[in-house]
Amino acid sequence: MAPRLSALVLAAGLSSRMGRLKPLLPLDPQGAQTPLGLCVGLFRAAGIDEVVVVTGHRDDEVGSAARAAGARVVHNPDYARGMYGSVRAGVAGLDAATDGFFLLPVDIPLVRTGTVRLLARAFAGKPASVLLPVFAGRRGHPPLLGRELIGRIQGSAEPAGGLRTLLDQVEAEQPERVREVQVADRFILRDMDTPADHAACVERLTRRDWPSLAEAEAILAHLHPMPARGLAHGRCVGEVAALLAGQLVRAAGRPLSVELCRVAGLLHDLAKGQPEHERAGARWLHELGFPRAAAIVAAHRDLDWQPETGLTEREIVHLADKLVRGSRIVPVQARFAEKLALYEHDTQAVAAIEHRRRVAEQLAAAVESALGRPLDDLLATAEGPWTT
Numbered sequence: 001m002a003p004r005l006s007a008l009v010l011a012a013g014l015s016s017r018m019g020r021l022k023p024l025l026p027l028d029p030q031g032a033q034t035p036l037g038l039c040v041g042l043f044r045a046a047g048i049d050e051v052v053v054v055t056g057h058r059d060d061e062v063g064s065a066a067r068a069a070g071a072r073v074v075h076n077p078d079y080a081r082g083m084y085g086s087v088r089a090g091v092a093g094l095d096a097a098t099d100g101f102f103l104l105p106v107d108i109p110l111v112r113t114g115t116v117r118l119l120a121r122a123f124a125g126k127p128a129s130v131l132l133p134v135f136a137g138r139r140g141h142p143p144l145l146g147r148e149l150i151g152r153i154q155g156s157a158e159p160a161g162g163l164r165t166l167l168d169q170v171e172a173e174q175p176e177r178v179r180e181v182q183v184a185d186r187f188i189l190r191d192m193d194t195p196a197d198h199a200a201c202v203e204r205l206t207r208r209d210w211p212s213l214a215e216a217e218a219i220l221a222h223l224h225p226m227p228a229r230g231l232a233h234g235r236c237v238g239e240v241a242a243l244l245a246g247q248l249v250r251a252a253g254r255p256l257s258v259e260l261c262r263v264a265g266l267l268h269d270l271a272k273g274q275p276e277h278e279r280a281g282a283r284w285l286h287e288l289g290f291p292r293a294a295a296i297v298a299a300h301r302d303l304d305w306q307p308e309t310g311l312t313e314r315e316i317v318h319l320a321d322k323l324v325r326g327s328r329i330v331p332v333q334a335r336f337a338e339k340l341a342l343y344e345h346d347t348q349a350v351a352a353i354e355h356r357r358r359v360a361e362q363l364a365a366a367v368e369s370a371l372g373r374p375l376d377d378l379l380a381t382a383e384g385p386w387t388t
Helices: 035-045 059-068 083-092 113-125 148-155 162-173 195-205 213-223 228-252 258-267 277-288 291-298 313-323 332-342 347-371 375-381
Strands: 005-011 050-055 072-075 100-105 130-135 144-146 178-182
Touching (some): 005 083, 035 113, 050 083, 083 148, 083 162, 113 178, 148 162, 162 178, 178 213, 228 258, 277 291, 313 347
Parallel strands (some): 005 050, 005 100
Antiparallel strands (some): 130 144
8 A cells, every 4th residue: 555645835934035925926927826836736736635734924824825725724823933843833733644744845836746756656665764855966855754753853852953953863863764866856956035036936937847957867867767879869869959949049039948959859769668658758757747848758759740830849859850860960861761661561651651751851841941041051060969
């Protein structure tokens, strides 16, 4: 039976450095998304049924928003004394049957569902007193704490340094009960204390649907490693896609993300070797919390596209994959001529290859028209991790 996990969202503070109530700050122009809403939604989307929000300052407003988001509310009347009291109040409000609980301050609102899922999976495989997510060699939030710590939190005097000191004590006493879990989530390290932090959070929210290059590298290093040959191909496809997107932005004013093209190209063959690898790779990325990158990876092999629909990152990565064989740049026609020769006696395969060739040629023509120059010329003069 899977362990029963809960989550505590700490939203009791005074928000003194921010100057405005942090839990309910708008993170989008419509004001529909707030740190509190994102934190509660994170755990519910990851399958955590019991989400408890600890309130304090302006309890009525925060509590009402927490309930509307689907959480239970526990009030900490001593919120002005610091976070440890809120942790105490929160654990006292957890279901007695819980096996472990996540702990997330409301000012770390951009954590991805994949991080929660990875921690929950690690806990189910081997329970621990403390599981800590790690990105780029640094521990972050939310930790997942075993139920055995509830009594210790409630029963002991607050240590100097608060919960961090208590967890350090647990690790010193029982290092085998404290484990790190590698994640691909830079937002486990990003808090929101000041107006400048809030502005950065608003900007980052618009790019949370795909991994940064560092997060993509973490996926490949720790979560879904690829063979060297496949990795080299992915790097080339990513750089070609980034080159095409950059040229289209500069020369034609197209609203494309160069970063998204680069990382989706890098990861497009993430599940190579799996049945229907494009769908498997997309599923993995979606589970990690990268739906926009997942949609591009899902379409890198077969694409239903018409010229009048325009060019997005999905089409750019699809075309880049057709321009790279291994680590070499190849013309579209040459890439498909080899495939047609290989499957010439399989009429169904030939029909599928011909369809892919037509789409690739149409995409290439659309890019050339927008740039006003042949792709062969552009790629021949550009520098990258490929050979021509």
